[in-house]
Amino acid sequence: MKRKYVALDSNGYAHVEEGDVPELQPGQVLVEVHASLVSPGTELGGAKRNREKEKKDPDPKKRPFGYQNAGVVIEKAEGCDEYEIGQRIACMGGGYAMHTTHATVPINLSTPLPENVSFEEGAFNHLAATALWAVRRSTPEFAQNVAVVGLGIVGQCASQFLRWCGCHVIGLDRLPMRIDIARKNGIDLAINTADDDPIPIVKDFTRGYGLDAAIICFGGEATEVLNQLYEMFKTTLDGHKYGNITIVGGASISKTFASGLGNLDIRSSARTGPGYHDEAWEHGAAYPPVVVQWNTRRNIEECMRAISEKKLNVGSLITHRLPLDDAPKGCDDLIENPNAALGVILLPQA
Numbered sequence: 231m232k233r234k235y236v237a238l239d240s241n242g243y244a245h246v247e248e249g250d251v252p253e254l255q256p257g258q259v260l261v262e263v264h265a266s267l268v269s270p271g272t273e274l275g276g277a278k279r280n281r282e283k284e285k286k287d288p289d290p291k292k293r294p295f296g297y298q299n300a301g302v303v304i305e306k307a308e309g310c311d312e313y314e315i316g317q318r319i320a321c322m323g324g325g326y327a328m329h330t331t332h333a334t335v336p337i338n339l340s341t342p343l344p345e346n347v348s349f350e351e352g353a354f355n356h357l358a359a360t361a362l363w364a365v366r367r368s369t370p371e372f373a374q375n376v377a378v379v380g381l382g383i384v385g386q387c388a389s390q391f392l393r394w395c396g397c398h399v400i401g402l403d404r405l406p407m408r409i410d411i412a413r414k415n416g417i418d419l420a421i422n423t424a425d426d427d428p429i430p431i432v433k434d435f436t437r438g439y440g441l442d443a444a445i446i447c448f449g450g451e452a453t454e455v456l457n458q459l460y461e462m463f464k465t466t467l468d469g470h471k472y473g474n475i476t477i478v479g480g481a482s483i484s485k486t487f488a489s490g491l492g493n494l495d496i497r498s499s500a501r502t503g504p505g506y507h508d509e510a511w512e513h514g515a516a517y518p519p520v521v522v523q524w525n526t527r528r529n530i531e532e533c534m535r536a537i538s539e540k541k542l543n544v545g546s547l548i549t550h551r552l553p554l555d556d557a558p559k560g561c562d563d564l565i566e567n568p569n570a571a572l573g574v575i576l577l578p579q580a
Contacts, residue, residue: 234578235330236557238273239290242280244561246554247292252334257309257513259335261321264349266299266329268557268574269357270382270564271479273297275449278565296329298322300343300352309514310337318343320352320534322359322502322526323512329557331578336512338505341531344538350551350575351537354383354544358533359502359526361387361447364478365395366524367499368443372396375436377462379455380448380479381408381420383547383573387533388445388478389417390542400435402428405569407549415543432462440464445476445499452481463494502526547573553580 231251238244254260268274273295300320303313313319321327323339343352361384370376374397378389381403389412392399401412404424412420419435421428432441441462446452456475463471471492477483478499485491505511505526517525536542549572552560560574 231332233330233332234554235294235328236296236554236561236576237292238277238295238561239292240280240287241283241290242277242565243290244277244558245292246557247294251332254305254307254334255513256307257337258307259303259310259313259319259337259340260305261299261301261319261333261335261340262304263299263301263330263333263578265301265353266296266327266576266578267353267357267383268329268560268564268576269297270568270572270574271384271449274561274564275480277561281565294328294330297324297327298353298356299327299329299333300349300355301333304332312337313342318349318352320355320530322356322530323506327356329554329576329578331554337514338512338525338527341527341534344534347534347537348545350548351544352534353575354387354537354547354573355530355533356502357383358387358537358542358544359529360384360478360499362391362529362533363501363503363524364388364445364447364476364499365391366503367478367497368445368474368476370395370397370443373398374442375400375432375439377402377432377441377444377459379403379444379446379459381405381412382447384478385445385447386412386415386547387542387544388447390415391536393417394536394541398436400428400432400441407569408572411546411572415546429458429461440473442473443475444473445478446481447479449480450482452477452479453484455481456483456485460491460494463492503529544573548575550574552576554578
């Protein structure tokens, strides 16, 4: 059986290719993909750097890419009895839930789609779960002041989850479109840091209390952002800063710890939660629920429930809907015009 898929070359450009559908393994389902979502950061950050290289690869290598989609089960292997042929599901996982017409996906990297959740919304499952796991790592409390730095897809989802936790949420970004989307989704305060100094604005917004927590949702150099956040946090009488900063984007930071950071907790949030990249778990093995309550599958399940219950608005993040054959254009727009592109949905069956 053949399929179409999108490949990224070593010079940073996307191509639509054709090849065999991977052989179905125990613990996997074969999915006819109806929608996939391109990740502007994880998937295309390296592509942007490759495009900027002075010396291009004369014979660029290509690799299939993508890690979140949604579609219909058309075949299932041993260990997947919970699914029915024809069932609508959301799928995730690098090397599995790619930008393609057909995908073979491990059972624990998928979840049923509620009836009122579209394939397009379901395709947000991986990045939404990444945001949810970062929020869990941040341990928010009702009425805390929390900043989200970087209002891409993960930052937008994290902001909405924090609002449902009862936090006062401040979003920081440099792109007007992302600021506008966050405001339309009800964020308490959105600051364009290209135009305004956020430090006095945050001090005034928090009524002098300062930040309790922050989540950094972008990749690349972030030392200046951390120094800026440091000035926004709550301060005790002895001059120490308190709170926590969770880093979910692939940020690089050079900072002196101990006295250089006071008593701020720096937390790393990896991907979608426990289980992802444990091959046995992905294909159906279980963790004891009392020990690992929020594994990856439960996180994506909760994201789909949040979308179904109108608590998470991912539809507002979609800027492009394109046939799979037009994937190169969508990737170009995300890389070359980030103020006009955010959620690029590819439609393999269009």
